[in-house]
Amino acid sequence: MKVIGINGYSARDPDKGITHNSGAALIEDGRIIAAIDEERLSRKKNDKTFPFMTVAALLEAAGTRPDLVALAHLSRHRFAGDMVRGYWKARRTAKNPFFKAYLNSRLSDFPLRTLGQILRPRTVPDAIGSLPKEETIHHLAHAATAYFCCPWPDEAVLTITLDAFGDGHCGSVWIGSNGKLEHRHWLDFLSSVGGLYTAFTTQLGFKPLQHEGKIVGLAAYGNPEPMMSRLREHISGRGSTMTFDSDLMFLALTGNRAGAGEIFNRLRRDLSREDVAAGLQTFSEAMVCDYVSEWVQRTGIRKLALAGGVFANVKLNQRVLELDEVDNIYIYPNMGDGGLAVGAALNTYAERNGGLTPALLESLYLGPDISSAEAARALDAAGVVYQRVSDMPQRAAELLAAGKVVARAAGKMEYGPRALGNRTVFASCSDPAINKWLNDRLQRTEFMPFAPIIMEKHAAEYFPRWKPEHITARFMTITYDASAVAKQNIPAAIHVDGTARPQVLREQDNPEVYAILEAYHAITGVPALINTSFNMHEEPIVCSAGDAVRAFQLGHLDALICADFLTVAS
Numbered sequence: 221m222k223v224i225g226i227n228g229y230s231a232r233d234p235d236k237g238i239t240h241n242s243g244a245a246l247i248e249d250g251r252i253i254a255a256i257d258e259e260r261l262s263r264k265k266n267d268k269t270f271p272f273m274t275v276a277a278l279l280e281a282a283g284t285r286p287d288l289v290a291l292a293h294l295s296r297h298r299f300a301g302d303m304v305r306g307y308w309k310a311r312r313t314a315k316n317p318f319f320k321a322y323l324n325s326r327l328s329d330f331p332l333r334t335l336g337q338i339l340r341p342r343t344v345p346d347a348i349g350s351l352p353k354e355e356t357i358h359h360l361a362h363a364a365t366a367y368f369c370c371p372w373p374d375e376a377v378l379t380i381t382l383d384a385f386g387d388g389h390c391g392s393v394w395i396g397s398n399g400k401l402e403h404r405h406w407l408d409f410l411s412s413v414g415g416l417y418t419a420f421t422t423q424l425g426f427k428p429l430q431h432e433g434k435i436v437g438l439a440a441y442g443n444p445e446p447m448m449s450r451l452r453e454h455i456s457g458r459g460s461t462m463t464f465d466s467d468l469m470f471l472a473l474t475g476n477r478a479g480a481g482e483i484f485n486r487l488r489r490d491l492s493r494e495d496v497a498a499g500l501q502t503f504s505e506a507m508v509c510d511y512v513s514e515w516v517q518r519t520g521i522r523k524l525a526l527a528g529g530v531f532a533n534v535k536l537n538q539r540v541l542e543l544d545e546v547d548n549i550y551i552y553p554n555m556g557d558g559g560l561a562v563g564a565a566l567n568t569y570a571e572r573n574g575g576l577t578p579a580l581l582e583s584l585y586l587g588p589d590i591s592s593a594e595a596a597r598a599l600d601a602a603g604v605v606y607q608r609v610s611d612m613p614q615r616a617a618e619l620l621a622a623g624k625v626v627a628r629a630a631g632k633m634e635y636g637p638r639a640l641g642n643r644t645v646f647a648s649c650s651d652p653a654i655n656k657w658l659n660d661r662l663q664r665t666e667f668m669p670f671a672p673i674i675m676e677k678h679a680a681e682y683f684p685r686w687k688p689e690h691i692t693a694r695f696m697t698i699t700y701d702a703s704a705v706a707k708q709n710i711p712a713a714i715h716v717d718g719t720a721r722p723q724v725l726r727e728q729d730n731p732e733v734y735a736i737l738e739a740y741h742a743i744t745g746v747p748a749l750i751n752t753s754f755n756m757h758e759e760p761i762v763c764s765a766g767d768a769v770r771a772f773q774l775g776h777l778d779a780l781i782c783a784d785f786l787t788v789a790s
């Protein structure tokens with residue numbers, strides 16, 4: 221059975237969805253064949269319009285029509301009662317006039333908006349319009365990605381989702397076992413830690429739902445205590461019963477709406493942005509760890525599958541893994557809403573087939589490939605001098621050892637927010653100054669250093685708490701404390717708090733990139749390189765050979781590997 225999963229509202233109303241990061245995925249017999257986020261093809265960062273281009277690309281690649289269409293997200297009318305009750309609950313305690321006005325407007329327009337959603341049918345492109353369609357609610361789609369792609373097919377798995385908001389909730393708990401997900405808990409959308417993180421991101425002057433990672437990086441420079449204490453004064457309960465007070469609810473729900481800024485400014489008062497970020501980060505870690513601990517204790521299940529945008533927070537993920545009561549965690553690598561297309565497809569397949577045994581999603585190389593012919597055409601069209609190279613790993617390693625910045629666009633594109641070698645910029649991580657000059661060259665502002673890619677056989681030496689069963693570290697979803705050797709040999713990849721976010725690479729996962737690391741290690745004695753995504757300022761990661769060559773021509777890179785060709789800047 222082939223299922224095409226889609227996250228994005230409607231082909232008739234491509235711009236009207238409330239989603240962000242639309243995309244599509246094709247699964248066959250419960251396993252993912254191909255998956256792409258629309259931004260990579262449309263070249264619009266975090267594109268949220270209906271994923272026409274991705275659907276067309278998947279159908280062309282598949283060669284046959286799928287049997288079913290699985291739609292994620294925007295089933296909010298199913299929870300309309302919960303949401304209306306939530307708004308009324310908030311209205312009873314709201315004193316802030318701006319919050320009252322916001323809630324009044326939500327309560328008055330909510331029924332109409334819900335009716336509109338019910339009456340306005342979800343449509344899909346004509347090519348698949350006649351196929352049966354099924355919807356999966358937002359957090360079940362997140363849960364399905366985490367559980368069905370996790371590495372524990374024979375065990376009960378505590379599956380937890382957390383995000384800012386989705387279909388009336390900001391989190392959920394499920395028990396995955398015997399190929400099925402059993403629901404245990406919903407988290408009320410009024411007390412959303414993810415929503416609060418996004419609101420702070422906005423208030424600190426960054427882009428919501430895009431720059432939260434910058435706040436994680438910034439947090440390491442601040443003192444968490446003052447803001448942590450101030451935030452704690454605005455909550456009651458803990459874990460499943462943790463509740464925001466009216467002010468925090470308003471801030472988390474609306475971000476930068478009129479009146480929310482005053483609440484943020486009162487909270488911030490005299491604090492630097494570093495202290496604000498540090499307090500927010502520590503608060504978020506504590507709230508999430510409370511929730512996780514409670515559910516581990518209630519279920520006795522110590523292996524966790526996690527998804528939802530909150531788990532894009534690599535430092536928070538480290539705290540969860542370090543909990544005494546947790547044995548291991550798996551974070552679905554496309555944890556944000558970009559992953560929902562896969563979740564809808566897997567859940568629909570499981571429901572139609574009496575369940576689906578989890579199977580680790582071994583490879584994220586699920587996007588378009590770059591053929592030699594395509595690369596040659598793109599390079600020729602740009603008038604770039606290039607050569608076919610038979611000893612590419614050696615040539616690349618020599619350039620890197622000489623301090624050059626080498627981009628690689630080869631093989632199938634990664635699915636999800638991280639480049640894992642195939643759409644990557646590599647550089648040496650011996651000189652910390654690279655974080656300043658390479659960010660300047662790539663026109664980026666980051667507060668976390670570049671992440672390292674490291675051969676698995678050296679991972680334990682560089683990150684003592686890493687263990688081979690930490691499969692999640694293959695996908696750059698978690699930080700580790702660095703060893704003294706790591707601080708000595710790869711200082712450019714170590715944050716000010718002594719952590720790094722490695723991609724731990726096995727040879728079988730990407731033999732070509734592993735060979736570059738081996739060759740670089742032979743020259744320098746260092747088994748790791750900087751691995752940062754290959755994109756230009758605020759653009760999506762490159763997808764095609766044409767994208768890669770255009771990025772190379774901007775002049776910020778020293779060399780480009782495009783399929784099996786090498787071009788070196790003169």
Ligand SMILES: [Fe+2]
Pocket residue numbers: 358362383384385386528529556557
């Ligand atoms: Fe979500």
